[in-house]
Amino acid sequence: MNNNFMFNMRTVVLSGEDSIRDIPAQLAAKGAHRVLLLSDVGLESVGLVNKLIGVFEGNKQIELVGVYTDIKADASCDDINKAVQYANKVKADSIVALGGGSVIDASKGIKYSLEHQLDDIRDAIRGGGRIDVGPHVKPFTIPHVGVPTTAGTGAEASPIAVFFNDVEQVKASLVVSGLECDIAVLxxxxxxxxxxxxxxxxAMDALTHAIEAVASPMSNCFTDAYAIQASRLILDNLPKVVSDPSNVNARSELLQASTMAISAFTPR
Incomplete structure (x- = not known):
């Protein structure tokens, strides 16, 4: 087993039924005042966006200054740039991303652009992407909450984001220490x-992350612990959800497994 490694689980995990109610307090504790909610039209149509909007109503510490739902599956650089323009327009100082991997990845690109004052995210990922990991990377200052609505990608706890560069016609990766969400609300x-x-x-996506983490030559005792437990949670709880989709406890543990699996899989 590899004994020379750095493992950093930077993302704070907040898990439980109706845990979204704690988001305003968590953001306030990080100094946020003006929150931008990012999501997509699908989640808006089924009422999840409104549900999250509701947790900010009447809050005197935090103001929800905007809701942006024009984020598409496999977000393009243009999608990111338009959202950044909106964030600047409403003067947002913090981000909440509600959705699957595409929305949460997009939120990372938006955070990166805001932090580095970029008008075009392509400037950060020309030639296929950017990798910038390690203790030399300047910490992000924009409070960032990820609220996953699927238990698969684990994007909320990953410092990797993937976008479609519509100019170069390639998918490009942005891999930066601290790009992951500050808080994952499961x-x-x-x-x-x-x-x-x-x-x-x-769930198979999450299980793949766990298996690859264990098989990696860079695995260590921490990544193995996360990956093996994530696999157990998936194998135990996925059949329960298939049999009873309303099983809240089983769905909770699938979300936990997804976050654990990606934490074992990704570089820090």
Whole structure:
């Protein structure tokens, strides 16, 4: 086993039914005042966006200054740039991303652009992408919350984001220490409407992350612990959700497994 490594689980995990209610307090503790909610039209149509909007109503510490839902699956650089323009327009100082991997990856690109005052995210990923990891990387200053609605990619805890560079016609990766969300809110009630086939396919994504982490020559005792437990949670709970999609506890543990698996899989 590799004994020379750095393991940094920077993301704070907040898990439980209705845990989204704690988001305003968590953001306030990080100095946020003006929050931008990012999501997509699909989640807006099923009421999840409004559910999250509701947790900010009446809050005197935090103001929800904007809701941006024009983020598409496999977000393009243009999608990122338009969202950045909107964030600047409403003078947002913090981000909440509600969605699957595409939305949360997009939020990372938006955070990166805001932090580095970029008008075009392509400037950061020309030639296929950017890798900038290690203790030399300047910490991000924009409070960032990820609220996953699928239990698969684990994007909320990953310092990797993937976008489609529509000029170069390639998918490009942005890999930067600290790009992951500051806080991952794992609220299983948000996944209750997820169809069983999509629940299964996203769980297989998480299981793949766990298996690859264990098989990696860079694995260590920490990554093995996360990956093996993530695998157990998936194998124990996925059949329960298939049999009973309303099983909140099982869905909660699938979300936990997804976050654990990506934490074992990704570089820091």
């Amino acid at each position: 609220d299983p009630t948000l996944t209750l409407g997820l169809p069983v086939p999509l629940t299964v396919s996203t």
